[in-house]
Amino acid sequence: MTTTEPRAVRDHVTPLATGTAAPKPTWHHATVLEHRPEADRYQYLRLHAPTIARTAAAGQFVMLTAARAGERGPVLPRPMAIYRRDAEEGTIEVVYGVVGDGTRKLATFAAGDTMLVVGPLGQGFHLPADTTRLLLVGRGIGTCSLTTVAQDLASGTALTAVASGRTPDAVIGAGFYRDCGAERVITVTDTEGTSGVEHLRGLLLSTLDSAPPQQILTCGSDRLAWLCRQLADRWGAEVQVSLEAHMACGLGYCHGCATGTRGGPEESPLICKDGPVFRLEEA
Numbered sequence: 001m002t003t004t005e006p007r008a009v010r011d012h013v014t015p016l017a018t019g020t021a022a023p024k025p026t027w028h029h030a031t032v033l034e035h036r037p038e039a040d041r042y043q044y045l046r047l048h049a050p051t052i053a054r055t056a057a058a059g060q061f062v063m064l065t066a067a068r069a070g071e072r073g074p075v076l077p078r079p080m081a082i083y084r085r086d087a088e089e090g091t092i093e094v095v096y097g098v099v100g101d102g103t104r105k106l107a108t109f110a111a112g113d114t115m116l117v118v119g120p121l122g123q124g125f126h127l128p129a130d131t132t133r134l135l136l137v138g139r140g141i142g143t144c145s146l147t148t149v150a151q152d153l154a155s156g157t158a159l160t161a162v163a164s165g166r167t168p169d170a171v172i173g174a175g176f177y178r179d180c181g182a183e184r185v186i187t188v189t190d191t192e193g194t195s196g197v198e199h200l201r202g203l204l205l206s207t208l209d210s211a212p213p214q215q216i217l218t219c220g221s222d223r224l225a226w227l228c229r230q231l232a233d234r235w236g237a238e239v240q241v242s243l244e245a246h247m248a249c250g251l252g253y254c255h256g257c258a259t260g261t262r263g264g265p266e267e268s269p270l271i272c273k274d275g276p277v278f279r280l281e282e283a
C-alpha cells in the first residue's frame, strides 16, 4: 500500500447503478424552527419542510436560498447535506460552516423566518440488502453527508463510524452515530495527532481486519477516500464517496458541477444529478 495519493478522487468516480430513481425534488417556503451556533465554527439549522423530510434518501442534499423574499442577492442557492430528517415532525436539519457570502447570509435567518428550500436532490448512498457490516469515514463538515445513513441503519448491520476533525470541537456526528446504534465510533483529530492516514489505517486494520465491512462510505477528504479505497481492495469491499462542488442550480441544468472524469465519449457526470454519491473506482 502507498502512503500518499495525489490523485483527485473526482477524476476516478463512476455513477452508482442503483436501479432505483431518486425521489422527485420539491420546494418549500420553509419556516426556520431553530438556528444556533454549534461546536467550533458551525451553525445548526432546523427547518419545517415536510415533503423533503418524508422523501429524502440517505446522502441526498438540499439547495438553500440565502436571499429573503424581495432581496436581489445572493442570487444562487447553496447546496447543503441533510444531516438528519424526521418524517413525523416534517423537519430537516442542516449543519454548516460559515465560509463566504452565502453562508454568512444564511446565518442571519432566525427562528420564525422563512427560507426557500429545494430538495431532496441528487443520488444518495446505496446499500445492498445483504450489507451486514458498514464503515463510515467522514472528515469535518463532510460528515454531514453520512449521518442519514446511520439514521437508516437496519437492525443487524454493524456500523463502525470514523469522525475526523481539526480539533475535538470540530468533530461532527460522534454522538449522533452512538444514538443511531453504531457498534463503534472512532474520533480522530489533528490537534491530538490521531487523524493522519497511517494512524487511522492502523486503527481500522486492528479493529476491522477480522470482520471487514462490505461497504465503505466516505466524504470530506480525498486522503481518507484513498485510504478507504486501499482498505476496500484488501477487504473486497465497495467504496462510495460523496463529492462536493460549487453548484449553481443543483438540478442538472447548468452543467457547472461536472466531475471532469474523462475516458469515454459521454459527457462527464454531474455531481448534483448523477451524484453527489459515486462509486470510487478500484486503484
Ligand SMILES: Cc1cc2nc3c(=O)[nH]c(=O)nc-3n(C[C@H](O)[C@H](O)[C@H](O)COP(=O)(O)OP(=O)(O)OC[C@H]3O[C@@H](n4cnc5c(N)ncnc54)[C@H](O)[C@@H]3O)c2cc1C
Residues within 6 Å of the ligand: 061, 078, 079, 080, 081, 082, 094, 095, 096, 097, 098, 099, 100, 101, 102, 103, 104, 141, 144, 145, 243, 244, 245, 246, 247, 276
Ligand atoms: C452536495 C453538497 C453538500 C454540502 N453539504 C454541506 C454541509 O452539509 N455543510 C456545509 O457547511 N457545507 C456543505 N457543502 C458546501 C457548501 O455548499 C459551501 O460551503 C457553500 O456553498 C459556500 O457558500 P458561500 O457563499 O458561503 O461561500 P463562497 O463564497 O461560495 O465560498 C467561500 C469559500 O469556500 C469555497 N467553497 C465554496 N463551496 C465549496 C464546495 N462545494 N467545495 C469546496 N469549496 C467550496 C470557495 O472556493 C471559497 O474559498 C456542500 C456542498 C455540496 C455540493
Ligand code: FES
Residues within 6 Å of the ligand: 246, 247, 248, 249, 250, 251, 252, 253, 254, 255, 256, 257, 258, 270, 271, 272, 273
Ligand atoms: S449545479 Fe447545475 S448542473 Fe449541477
